[in-house]
Amino acid sequence: MTTPPRDAAVDLAPVPAGSVLAIRGGRPLRGRVDVKGAKNLATKAMVAALLGETTSILRDVPDISDVAVVRSLLEVHGVNVSEGDEPGSMVFDPSEVESAHFEEIDAHAGASRIPILFCGPLLHRLGQAFIPDLGGCRIGDRPIDFHLDALRKFGAVVEKQPNGIRLSAPNGLKGANIHLPYPSVGATEQVLLTAVRAEGTTELRNAAIEPEIMDLIALLQKMGAIISYEPNRVIFIEGVDELRGYDHRCIFDRNEAASWACAALATDGEIFVGGAKQQEMLTFLNVFRKAGGWFDVQEDGILFRRDTALKPVTVETDVHPGFMTDWQQPLIVALTQAKGRSIVHETVYENRFGFTDALVKMGADIEVHPHGLQNGPRRVARRELEQAAVITGPTPLRAADIVVPDLRGGYSHVIAALTAEGESQVSGVDILSRGYEKFLEKLRALGADFDVVR
Numbered sequence: 040m041t042t043p044p045r046d047a048a049v050d051l052a053p054v055p056a057g058s059v060l061a062i063r064g065g066r067p068l069r070g071r072v073d074v075k076g077a078k079n080l081a082t083k084a085m086v087a088a089l090l091g092e093t094t095s096i097l098r099d100v101p102d103i104s105d106v107a108v109v110r111s112l113l114e115v116h117g118v119n120v121s122e123g124d125e126p127g128s129m130v131f132d133p134s135e136v137e138s139a140h141f142e143e144i145d146a147h148a149g150a151s152r153i154p155i156l157f158c159g160p161l162l163h164r165l166g167q168a169f170i171p172d173l174g175g176c177r178i179g180d181r182p183i184d185f186h187l188d189a190l191r192k193f194g195a196v197v198e199k200q201p202n203g204i205r206l207s208a209p210n211g212l213k214g215a216n217i218h219l220p221y222p223s224v225g226a227t228e229q230v231l232l233t234a235v236r237a238e239g240t241t242e243l244r245n246a247a248i249e250p251e252i253m254d255l256i257a258l259l260q261k262m263g264a265i266i267s268y269e270p271n272r273v274i275f276i277e278g279v280d281e282l283r284g285y286d287h288r289c290i291f292d293r294n295e296a297a298s299w300a301c302a303a304l305a306t307d308g309e310i311f312v313g314g315a316k317q318q319e320m321l322t323f324l325n326v327f328r329k330a331g332g333w334f335d336v337q338e339d340g341i342l343f344r345r346d347t348a349l350k351p352v353t354v355e356t357d358v359h360p361g362f363m364t365d366w367q368q369p370l371i372v373a374l375t376q377a378k379g380r381s382i383v384h385e386t387v388y389e390n391r392f393g394f395t396d397a398l399v400k401m402g403a404d405i406e407v408h409p410h411g412l413q414n415g416p417r418r419v420a421r422r423e424l425e426q427a428a429v430i431t432g433p434t435p436l437r438a439a440d441i442v443v444p445d446l447r448g449g450y451s452h453v454i455a456a457l458t459a460e461g462e463s464q465v466s467g468v469d470i471l472s473r474g475y476e477k478f479l480e481k482l483r484a485l486g487a488d489f490d491v492v493r
């Protein structure tokens with residue numbers, strides 16, 4: 040099997056704010072896209088640079104707006120951020136970290152949830168931190184109670200204010216025993232970023248063990264942290280007095296890789312995803328194969344296409360090593376073309392099927408059961424979250440006017456429009472710049488037929 044060559048770049052990045060995509064569907068996507076570092080590692084790694092006494096270098100940083108938000112937040116806190124010695128690398132000099140004004144933090148935080156992870160590092164550096172009310176995708180309540188409970192256990196004083204949360208650590212931060220009610224990715228990162236420089240040992244139980252978290256642990260170890268990982272989601276962290284800077288290459292973005300794989304499946308195309316690796320995508324690849332997909336793992340990436348006619352599957356989103364919640368949206372677009380009934384159970388977020396309304400408008404047969412299915416086959420990790428989507432196919436998709444709701448839902452809308460007959464108008468697409476680098480450029484390189492209408 041031959042690998043398509045790298046395509047010439049078209050200057051379409053980033054997706055212009057307020058623009059609408061006029062997408063003419065029905066053409067398979069074919070070609071090569073390259074994925075860079077994971078959004079969900081790079082942004083945390085940037086925060087970790089605050090903990091070092093010396094300069095850090097991060098490599099393969101994706102050019103996405105979430106990275107720009109964290110960069111601005113670091114800069115308002117006195118970190119000097121510059122380009123590194125290779126494309127996509129960033130250098131962070133934290134030697135002059137200082138408190139920032141509320142207005143500055145608020146202005147730069149944008150729609151991101153990353154500011155919450157500044158708490159531990161700022162408490163260590165400055166003894167105080169201010170976190171504005173958080174944004175992020177509209178996919179459920181997305182509370183921060185696990186974060187605040189953990190910070191209190193380290194000895195932080197948390198004060199709610201009208202525009203956010205003020206934290207202080209009058210007696211410094213001390214190691215703690217923390218048992219998370221759920222293996223939350225963000226709360227696990229919060230504990231890691233706080234415990235590495237807290238006095239004494241921290242024992243974290245029910246931790247998230249996503250590959251991006253393991254990569255963050257590796258990066259912190261390079262900085263001088265002492266972190267051990269035990270079976271059954273237990274992590275021990277021995278606090279140290281001082282950490283140095285790191286030189287680290289981000290783990291690849293498995294969410295972006297899975298998105299393009301589903302785009303190949305849905306449009307009946309063939310996409311080589313440069314930089315994708317098998318190990319971190321095992322669960323996805325199994326489902327992809329069961330749904331009628333074919334893949335070939337190569338030295339520098341994975342080639343994806345259809346194998347047979349698409350087949351229905353039953354999946355349940357879960358924490359790692361389960362099927363990621365961020366994979367279900369593009370998969371559902373492909374499942375609208377499978378013969379029979381597929382079921383997707385969402386157990387991570389409260390509200391992550393909103394994007395299916397637009398697919399129904401385009402002709403898909405999708406029923407969302409907000410309280411789960413009475414007799415459906417399932418293993419729901421969190422009893423209170425029992426939403427299910429039942430997708431019955433195949434249904435031809437027709438063009439429609441759609442407004443993108445969030446990052447992953449928005450990606451699935453674009454793929455649905457590319458699968459549909461006729462011209463769709465998709466608005467709000469700039470949200471895709473939060474997590475997909477050079478999105479329009481990549482679509483163009485894959486042969487998508489669209490115009491950007493302002």
Ligand code: EPU
Pocket residue numbers: 078079152176179180181182183184185186187221222223224225226247294363364365387388389446447474
């Ligand atoms: N939760 C709480 N309380 C908390 C924290 C989380 O109840 O204090 C709940 C959430 O409401 C949610 C569940 O726990 O129902 C899981 O949330 P988690 O903390 O694991 O998610 P996160 O850290 O906010 C990250 C990614 C998400 C990804 C999830 C799950 C980043 C910036 N975001 O979110 O990525 O879906 O982990 O893997 O790392 C995306 O990339 O589009 C995205 C949303």
